Amino acid sequence: MRLPTRIRAALGSLLLLALFLAAWQLATLPAHDARSGDPEYAALLGARKSGLPAPAQIAEAAWAQLKSPFHDGGMNDKGIAIQLAWSLGRVLLGFSLAALVAVPLGFFVGTSPVVHRALNPYVQLLKPISPLAWMPLALYTIKDSSVSSVFVISICSLWPMLLNTAHGVASVKREWLDVARTLEVSALRKAFLVVLPAAAPTILTGMRISMGIAWLVIVAAEMLVGGTGIGYFVWNEWNNLSLANVIFALLIIGLMGMLLDLGFATLGKLVAYQE
Amino acid sequence: MKPFVSVEQLGRVYPGARGGGPLCVFDAVSFTIHKGEFVCLIGHSGCGKSTILNILAGLDAATSGRVLVDATEVRGPSLDRGVVFQNHALLPWLSARKNVAFAVRSRWPAFSEEQVARHAQKYLDMVHLTGSEQKKPAELSGGMKQRVGIARAFAIQPKMLLLDEPFGALDALTRGLIQDELLQICAATHQTVLMITHDVDEAILLADRILLMSNGPRAGIAEVVKNLLPRGRTRQTIHRDPQYYPLRNHLLDFLVTRSKRYRNGAGSEAPRTTAHEPAQEAAQ
Numbered sequence: 001m002r003l004p005t006r007i008r009a010a011l012g013s014l015l016l017l018a019l020f021l022a023a024w025q026l027a028t029l030p031a032h033d034a035r036s037g038d039p040e041y042a043a044l045l046g047a048r049k050s051g052l053p054a055p056a057q058i059a060e061a062a063w064a065q066l067k068s069p070f071h072d073g074g075m076n077d078k079g080i081a082i083q084l085a086w087s088l089g090r091v092l093l094g095f096s097l098a099a100l101v102a103v104p105l106g107f108f109v110g111t112s113p114v115v116h117r118a119l120n121p122y123v124q125l126l127k128p129i130s131p132l133a134w135m136p137l138a139l140y141t142i143k144d145s146s147v148s149s150v151f152v153i154s155i156c157s158l159w160p161m162l163l164n165t166a167h168g169v170a171s172v173k174r175e176w177l178d179v180a181r182t183l184e185v186s187a188l189r190k191a192f193l194v195v196l197p198a199a200a201p202t203i204l205t206g207m208r209i210s211m212g213i214a215w216l217v218i219v220a221a222e223m224l225v226g227g228t229g230i231g232y233f234v235w236n237e238w239n240n241l242s243l244a245n246v247i248f249a250l251l252i253i254g255l256m257g258m259l260l261d262l263g264f265a266t267l268g269k270l271v272a273y274q275e
Numbered sequence: 276m277k278p279f280v281s282v283e284q285l286g287r288v289y290p291g292a293r294g295g296g297p298l299c300v301f302d303a304v305s306f307t308i309h310k311g312e313f314v315c316l317i318g319h320s321g322c323g324k325s326t327i328l329n330i331l332a333g334l335d336a337a338t339s340g341r342v343l344v345d346a347t348e349v350r351g352p353s354l355d356r357g358v359v360f361q362n363h364a365l366l367p368w369l370s371a372r373k374n375v376a377f378a379v380r381s382r383w384p385a386f387s388e389e390q391v392a393r394h395a396q397k398y399l400d401m402v403h404l405t406g407s408e409q410k411k412p413a414e415l416s417g418g419m420k421q422r423v424g425i426a427r428a429f430a431i432q433p434k435m436l437l438l439d440e441p442f443g444a445l446d447a448l449t450r451g452l453i454q455d456e457l458l459q460i461c462a463a464t465h466q467t468v469l470m471i472t473h474d475v476d477e478a479i480l481l482a483d484r485i486l487l488m489s490n491g492p493r494a495g496i497a498e499v500v501k502n503l504l505p506r507g508r509t510r511q512t513i514h515r516d517p518q519y520y521p522l523r524n525h526l527l528d529f530l531v532t533r534s535k536r537y538r539n540g541a542g543s544e545a546p547r548t549t550a551h552e553p554a555q556e557a558a559q
Contacts, residue, residue, distance in 0.1 A: 173364075175360055175362060175364035176364065176366055178334050178352075178358075178360070178364065179358075179360070179364050179366070181333075181334060181351075181352040182332055182333070182334065182352040182353075182354075182356070182357070182358045183352075183354060183377070183378050183381040183382070183431065184352060184353060184354050184381060185381050189381075193377065194366065197366070197368045198366075198368075271368075273367045273368035273411070273413075274367060274411070274413035275367045275412075275413065
């Protein structure tokens with residue numbers, strides 16, 4: 001008897017998790033120092049514990065954090081939900097600002113080969129710049145660390161959306177545009193009823209890539225500028241030498257990134273069409 | 276009677292590909308279509324049939340000559356000329372009804388939602404798509420898609436209809452069915468039609484006049500053949516008409532042999548347009 005693929009895959013996932021946790025637990029067991037045969041000496045040194053927290057300790061830290069996600073004990077003692085909300089807020093704000101620029105601009109670039117060629121060298125030059133490299137310039141001009149990280153998010157999510165929108169608009173099938181022309185459809189109606197739906201799947205793909213990058217960058221940006229956010233939380237817990245909290249935060253970051261990606265995948269399915 | 280469509284000395288030159296000289300696809304193409312007439316344009320691939328149709332549609336521009344429709348020169352696309360595209364060209368994210376409604380809304384912006392829906396439904400019923408209105412093009416068969424395309428073109432009630440090989444991609448059975456539908460609709464609406472086809476039988480069934488194009492480059496209308504089979508032709512009986520086979524043979528002979536000959540002699544001085552009435556040939 002063979003189980004369905006899905007179930008077998010799920011069993012495989014669980015098995016991997018169990019193996020991983022077991023290996024972790026083994027690796028973090030208190031080590032017996034072979035050099036000191038004297039138990040009194042060992043007691044004097046204190047029980048040597050591994051630097052890495054064991055899975056159980058992480059679960060404990062996670063529970064402590066999740067118990068009061070909204071507590072606010074000042075600068076360095078904010079609940080995980082508050083920190084996460086800060087990061088999400090910055091990402092959504094920066095991402096939305098970028099979309100407001102990238103989608104209309106991409107539309108324009110996509111409809112005009114001349115504009116496309118004229119802008120292309122600048123886009124190609126600016127695109128590979130690490131978003132964090134903009135930080136000094138942003139801090140100097142904006143003079144506000146929180147707004148600066150929003151700016152950095154905007155910059156990094158701009159390019160995939162711009163390029164994908166332009167590509168999507170430029171590759172709208174000629175026959176669909178011909179249909180609109182023979183029906184004497186106005187430019188605005190054509191843009192919203194023919195070009196936009198035709199390019200929507202490509203635009204959504206660009207947004208999904210942008211969101212992925214933005215979520216990667218926000219953690220680094222918040223580590224750099226500090227204050228609030230999940231990135232700052234990670235850095236703060238590192239300074240507290242609380243690796244259990246750091247690992248808990250990593251899991252939260254991964255989970256949130258996955259949810260964001262899933263959201264855009266769902267949106268993409270909504271606008272997808274089959275030819 | 277003044278012709279409804281008048282194509283005068285039409286020519287189209289494409290700029291040469293890298294290094295090559297400019298390519299003249301066709302030149303000095305002239306023909307007329309009367310109101311209510313069904314005209315077919317036959318020729319081999321590359322003779323510029325589709326380009327001529329696109330120029331009539333206003334989607335392409337001629338290098339020389341002009342097209343008059345209803346005494347007005349064609350300068351761009353217009354709702355007065357409905358087009359049925361080769362690959363149906365339906366918007367894949369819209370249902371069959373919404374594809375037709377998109378055209379209806381373009382034609383009558385002041386229509387209410389309900390009027391648009393009712394009008395679209397009428398034309399979908401006309402092509403026997405009742406029950407499939409909500410389906411997306413991907414869920415429809417090739418024949419059904421082309422039916423939606425036909426409904427969309429008729430729904431805007433154009434003064435003339437341009438069909439670019441609309442049945443080329445369909446299987447013979449489906450093609451026959453849609454041909455019948457098209458015949459009925461055209462008879463009922465007295466539509467003026469120009470249609471491109473590869474299919475000789477299709478032309479004999481549908482067309483009142485058949486324009487034969489010589490091979491490109493520098494293609495032209497080589498012959499104009501009047502279909503003497505009376506209107507009211509049906510697929511079931513057409514091949515029993517004594518004039519059917521002589522006409523069919525005449526058209527096939529043209530495609531197989533004569534279309535090349537015209538190309539070789541295609542100087543601008545050569546008399547390219549010869550009227551041929553196969554009925555006389557058959558009577559001799």
